[in-house]
Amino acid sequence: MTEKALRLGTRRSKLAMAQSGQVANAVSQVTGRPVELVEITTYGDVSREHLAQIGGTGVFVAALREALARGEVDFAVHSLKDLPTTQPDELVLAAVPEREDPRDVIVARDALKFTDLPRGARIGTGSPRRMAQLNAYARAHGLDIETVPVRGNVDTRIGFVHKGELDAVVLAAAGLNRIGRADEVTDFLSVDTVLPAPGQGALAIECAAGNADLAAALAELDDPFTRAAVTAERSLLAALEAGCSAPVGALADLLADGQIVKEMRLRAVVGTTDGSTLVQLSTTGPVPHTHEQAMALGRELATEMLAQGAAGLMGERAH
Numbered sequence: 470m471t472e473k474a475l476r477l478g479t480r481r482s483k484l485a486m487a488q489s490g491q492v493a494n495a496v497s498q499v500t501g502r503p504v505e506l507v508e509i510t511t512y513g514d515v516s517r518e519h520l521a522q523i524g525g526t527g528v529f530v531a532a533l534r535e536a537l538a539r540g541e542v543d544f545a546v547h548s549l550k551d552l553p554t555t556q557p558d559e560l561v562l563a564a565v566p567e568r569e570d571p572r573d574v575i576v577a578r579d580a581l582k583f584t585d586l587p588r589g590a591r592i593g594t595g596s597p598r599r600m601a602q603l604n605a606y607a608r609a610h611g612l613d614i615e616t617v618p619v620r621g622n623v624d625t626r627i628g629f630v631h632k633g634e635l636d637a638v639v640l641a642a643a644g645l646n647r648i649g650r651a652d653e654v655t656d657f658l659s660v661d662t663v664l665p666a667p668g669q670g671a672l673a674i675e676c677a678a679g680n681a682d683l684a685a686a687l688a689e690l691d692d693p694f695t696r697a698a699v700t701a702e703r704s705l706l707a708a709l710e711a712g713c714s715a716p717v718g719a720l721a722d723l724l725a726d727g728q729i730v731k732e733m734r735l736r737a738v739v740g741t742t743d744g745s746t747l748v749q750l751s752t753t754g755p756v757p758h759t760h761e762q763a764m765a766l767g768r769e770l771a772t773e774m775l776a777q778g779a780a781g782l783m784g785e786r787a788h
């Protein structure tokens with residue numbers, strides 16, 4: 470006889486449904502149980518206000534967490550970059566699966582590359598992080614671009630380009646990959662140009678801390694390197710006291726000598742949205758083996774960035 474289905478709480482957006490569907494398959498493989506999707510509407514899905522205005526952190530996540538806390542669902546899948554850095558005691562990040570491509574990309578008209586955009590090109594992004602770095606690059610390389618705030622799901626954003634209202638939009642590669650629209654990408658932005666959001670490209674699988682059996686089963690989907698990297702990135706974000714809508718980019722990766730992994734590198738940037746000032750730093754350290762070591766890597770880099778004036782560049786604090 471089949472066991473009772475596990476209930477996976479998910480947002481209804483195409484991206485959320487795609488990533489929940491993929492995780493559902495993986496979870497039913499490791500648990501041997503069927504997984505059913507339970508759709509939950511979040512404030513971030515219904516609000517027409519700009520994300521920065523509604524206060525950033527966690528708007529997509531709160532409703533899913535409430536459903537978990539009420540026991541209406543057994544686990545939830547979040548985009549890690551949308552997850553607040555403070556973890557509620559009653560919930561646990563049971564798994565952080567292997568990360569997808571962390572880069573940002575552009576989808577531009579006429580298959581244009583970022584550096585081939587014509588003078589005065591209008592690029593849609595509502596993200597202060599993307600604005601700051603794109604504008605900084607443009608200033609340094611004599612590009613004349615205008616970043617235009619946009620919001621909405623991936624279809625809406627790409628629609629602005631197809632309708633001719635914008636020359637390009639900036640999106641995360643991972644999101645496009647997950648919804649099967651990777652072929653719309655016209656250029657991949659090097660992380661030397663635009664550092665992604667902390668946690669970008671990674672998913673978080675969360676369940677009740679009290680549900681130890683489920684947490685243990687879900688932990689089979691955890692990728693320790695991804696977990697260490699995103700822990701360092703999010704520790705940096707927390708130490709800067711910035712939220713997910715703050716102009717903070719961060720990416721941790723492994724430095725290898727041939728096949729031998731030597732160190733973890735953490736790169737981070739904070740800047741003003743006009744790109745006039747960036748604080749950009751990098752550090753390397755031993756590959757973290759514990760949560761605390763990964764946290765320390767992020768904290769240490771944040772301390773250096775704050776010493777270089779990072780706090781003054783973040784504008785109004787997201788919470």
Ligand SMILES: NCc1[nH]cc(CCC(=O)O)c1CC(=O)O
Pocket residue numbers: 484548549550551639640641642643644645668669670671
């Ligand atoms: N802010 C919305 C959001 N949250 C997660 C992703 C997809 C990429 C990911 O999982 O990191 C996106 C869309 C985007 O930024 O293009």
